[in-house]
Amino acid sequence: MCGIVGYLGKNRDAYPILIKGLKRLEYRGYDSAGVALINEDGDLSVYKTKGKVADLEEFCTDKDITGHIGIAHTRWATHGEPSSVNAHPHYSQSKNLAIIHNGIIENYAEIKHNLMEKGIEFQSETDTEVLVQLIDYIQTKKNLSLLMAVQVALHQVIGAYAIALLDKRHPDTIIAARKQSPLVVGIGDGEFFLGSDASPIIEYTDKVVYLDDGNIAVMKLGEELKVVNILNEKLSPEVQTVDINLGQIEKGGYPHFMLKEIFEQPACLTNCMRGRINVEHDRVTLSALIDHRSKLLNAKRIIIVACGTSWHAGLIGKQMIETFCRIPVEVEYASEFRYRNPVVGESDVVIAISQSGETADTLAAVELAKSRGAFIYGICNAIGSSIPRATDTGTYIHVGPEIGVASTKAFTGQVTVLTMFALALADAKGTVSHDEYVKTVKELAQIPAMIKDLLKVNDQIADMARTFTYARNFLYLGRGFSYPVALEGALKLKEISYIHAEGYPAAEMKHGPIALIDSDMPVVAIATHNGMYEKVRSNIQEIKARQGRVIAIVTKGDTTISKIADAVIELPDTMDCLEPLVATIPLQLLAYHIAVCKGKDVDQPRNLAKSVTVE
């Protein structure tokens, strides 16, 4: 996820508008930033640097930042590590064009190869540079207008994009296009604005056009906004009036990043599976498994190291890998593993899970395992961060920047990657039947749609949360695949509402925690229609017999537990092993709404940091 800003006018300087816009979009990514400007003499300059927008400002202090037309970008790296070279904008080889891009060009390697054979030289490792080089090549070779060259190039491109282009030979025009990545055009008085969302725009105009997939916008000074499609058919976009304040729009209209991130999960998991799950052919393909097939196939043992929420994802991964691949898996707190002289060696595969890719304990565990000869596989979100760089291979979860300190979409992304890993490895090892494999792959592909529907439960949970804010302690119970979900639900509640909460395997309750049960102690019980249903139902009855209050998470249509529980949240029916992906959602929402009711700082809870880079 990256942020795009553009400006074209007559009287205002572009640079301050672009910088301010980038700051508003920084939540979308902040590993590098850049700006391209055309000055009054017609020079096209690109200034870019690794780091945040503030670093870009510093970098530009002694540069020529004049001009009334420009585009700017804040990056969240996907292809190519965060660096000044990989930062956007990218020039084409002729330096006539500059581009910014949000999205992924999936067939970039093939296009790059073809262009290199034609003598085009590349400066960066990005998929974005491939697109600008392709446009320039087509434009020059076929002597086309920029618009036509963009249309021809986009015909050849597979993937998602929001792009904006400058051409130094046409210092009065910006061309922008979108497919699956957002883009908004602001229409001012003789000027145009562009943004990944409306936040860089609303200060100057409330008239906007939200581009649709396949739209190409031509913003030219002195002319009306022109929108066409790839076939050059003219479209009539709807000009809308935005009526939102800045504070809201920076969070995409959500009151908190956490809520936004919870609601992003259907799209995030779709991204996570993109190019990896092929439903037509019922296949999961992970490039790491292809590249390191024999190492992974021959693993005698897998050790998962992680912290916090990522550790909970690891517990689900253990069950998944043991179920499908029949390889023993140990899950370790990275902080413990690194200091206890663990038995680990060359026949082990160590999986390090980390959203930030910077957690000091997890990184140290990776280094330790590496020094003992283990093969290291990373499952991370932040591209180019320390852990992926330290591992032998890995899989990014691709859920976009997570800003709320309480991890939500990263957890479901990690579980999704672990599921794909287990399925692909089991298939390669022959430890899963074809029917089971196909059934699970198909069902996994349905999970984003299920979550989208499940999120309708938000209002119900918001109401429910008010009833439970009095509690000083909570117990979360689950069994099998749902046990780590119980742990994760409890962690979410503790982190942001400061209510003490414990997660337990439901059957363990009778070995101690049952002593805590009374009318002041709400219990969240995950009691879905899996193999443990009857047993968890008995646990609920034991709680009710002791005047405990039960919030039951049940499978849609369950009529038995609703008669005994105090509150019920229904989940879509899915396979046991995929249930964590749906059961987590109401627990995230419950923690969120309880914290909101208690007036807590949901996105930046006390004493916590998003990335724990110290011990």
Ligand code: M6R
């Ligand atoms: O970036 P990581 O996944 O390595 O972070 C690990 C934990 O610090 C993190 O999951 C933490 O527990 C979250 N605040 C949980 O919401």
